[in-house]
Amino acid sequence: MRRRSLLLAAVPAGLVTLAGCGDDKSDSSKAAASPSASASVSAAPPPKIVDGPLPAITAGTKFGEKPTVAKGTGDPSEKLAVKTVIAGGGRTIAENDFIQANYLGQIWSTAKVFDNSYDRHRPLLMQLAQGSIIDGWRYALAGKKVGSRVEIAVPPTWGYGKAGNPQAGIKGTDTLVFVIDLIDAFNSKSSSKGKPVEQLVAQGGATLPKVGTNTDGAAPKITVPKSDPPKKLVSEYVLEGDGAELKADQAILCQFKGVVWDGGKTFEQTYDSGRLSQFSLEQMQQAVKGLAQGLTGKKVGSRVMIVVPPDLGYGDTPPAGGAVKKGSTLVFSVDILAAM
The missing domain is CATH 3.10.50.40 (Chitinase A; domain 3)
Structure with a gap:
């Protein structure tokens, strides 16, 4: 690529994270726990996707509303649990698409919310690609439709791995629960x-x-x-x-x-x-x-x-x-x- 080209000046896919684009009041520990792949495991084999168990969404149940999610009951699945809570009617999302989404993430065992985009009023904008986003999102959202609300439970293997994310209070044994509102999706066409x-x-x-x-x-x-x-x-x-x-x-x-x-x-x-x-x-x-x-x-x-x-x-x-x-x-x- 030529020196000082426009694309060289562009931020590579996946590097524009919540930490870089939130407001000045964003908490640094929350920003570090965004779905960026900076701490995720990319070498894991594709997971088997199951439909549960998943904790209940107890408030904020409409698309676009900030949800409240119950604490996980019992042991989470060792597989990737995915449920379409609200089915959208937009185009189908494919791997390597860019997605625009609001989301809330919390820890299964404690229900501690470690990050959410709703309070920032700036949805996440990131590529659904290996190395750009945690694998749990990549595998769970491919094939979903724009306008959908999706709930997922991500074991460490497809989240932040054995190292976890200490800055955000995520241990290497924690399963993470996300509620994701898929606002839009974009590709090279x-x-x-x-x-x-x-x-x-x-x-x-x-x-x-x-x-x-x-x-x-x-x-x-x-x-x-x-x-x-x-x-x-x-x-x-x-x-x-x-x-x-x-x-x-x-x-x-x-x-x-x-x-x-x-x-x-x-x-x-x-x-x-x-x-x-x-x-x-x-x-x-x-x-x-x-x-x-x-x-x-x-x-x-x-x-x-x-x-x-x-x-x-x-x-x-x-x-x-x-x-x-x-x-x-x-x-x-x-x-x-x-x-x-």
Whole structure:
């Protein structure tokens, strides 16, 4: 991958955890117990999945409500217990998809809650892939539908292993109970589903690029005019979503395509690559400042066209060996799929 490429600046799948994206009041021990695979066992064979035993959900029983879960009764199964509490009607989740979910996790034997996303009001956004999330989630959620509430009991083998997670008070013998609300899922074929808006043809005396409005997961066509680029940052909706506006401290999951103004050559994109890009806007400020600024305040679910002048892009130090040269103006089409 080229030096200082956009994807190199992106956070690799699974590294944007609750610790990195929660609010400043998040407890560090809770963040350490998120479903990140940092302490999980990845070499274990696939578990046998059974339907119980599982403790009762005694309050907060609706999808999206913070649940209260009873203490486990008796000994938990040595297998992975999985139950669909509420069946959703969305698309089926596959391994390697990114999932957006709210969840609560507690210890079987004590009912001690070690983490939950409901109180943070920022759902988890993570890839359902080996090395990105604990294996209990990976095996339990593959095949479930978006809109479902799923309860699982994860033995140590498919959780945090014999080492447990001491910082969170999880011992190496603890079975963990999770209630998970599956809000959405995304893969490399996902694209914005926002509504097309009339695109500006000029701004500040400069003619603007035109971006395609297809929503089939294929790369949108970016048509760059054969004229001088605008000297200031441009950020405009192509498809306007109905999600919340992005804040500068959030991380996003997106599809994107970047071209240089002179000649319109693509220098990097996620489309047709088999992957998505996941990065924090704060980190992007250090790589392509104009991209971070152009995305801040835009709605989740949108496609945004951003024209980045050299002083807010790579300036005089472009990635080596690529289409971006010194002083290049960059044009991006970004599908904001989700935020955390």
